[in-house]
Amino acid sequence: MKTRIISIASGKGGVGKSFVTLNLAVELAVQRKKVLLIDADVGLGNIHILVGKNPKYSIADLMEGNCKLEDSLMELVKGNLKILAGGTGFKKMFHMSKEKRSNLFKELKKIQNKFDIVLIDIGAGINKDVISFLELGDEVILVTNPDITAVADAYSLLKSIVNVHTITKNIGVIINKADIDLGEKVFEKLKNVSEKFLKTKLKHIGSIDENRKMAYDSTQKRLPIYYLSPSSKFRKEFYNLSVKIFYNKELHDSKNVSIVTKFMRFLGVDG
Incomplete structure (x- = not known):
């Protein structure tokens, strides 16, 4: 089975993206899926903080050639979930040069075929x-x-995704801090403007209702919601x-893209 790689993004900070990503990763791992969670917020990563881990290496070390992937991964959920930390507290701005990308x-x-799914x-x-x-x-x-600025920034990010990608992308949406009805309304607004102006x-993957107390307790105790x-x-x-x-095939019926093509794009080269 081909490893699926899912990039998870948000138009602005504070929408709960990392919290959502971590808890999705844990749930998949509990179902005995082999999961790799990559914290790609280089220098400002917080996934390791949310699980109370102090990583020896981060994604920055990997890019600088200071370690190998197998040495930089933290384990959770009986080894089914592995995490590559984003790193924090850098003394200077981290620049992702072509060499570091390579x-x-x-x-x-x-990781090809070693994991069922990779969440970035x-x-x-x-x-x-x-x-x-x-x-x-x-x-x-x-x-x-549902915050109007969060939705506006999400649309701005969508425009960038559509403008940059030369292939058709499967783009799913999760509305955080919203019940089912509100989540549907927010999604429909985003869906309509995307279809009209971005083609x-x-x-809609779904919504997560707001539970401030449980979310607060989870972050303070460094425990994902499952635990x-x-x-x-x-x-x-x-x-x-x-x-x-x-399991929903509608969310992953994208065309296969070769590893070479991904490499060229990641390096910023047309290919």
């Missing part, structure tokens, strides 16, 4: 590095919330989304 891509090639938690906003990591994915999941069809409250409605929502992402 180092990372060479290491990531090793991409830094918020729109910049060259964000677009590069989007190019690595076979699919894109956009996380937003792009979006897929914090396994029988809760909040946890069930993450489980349902993980099942839909993994």
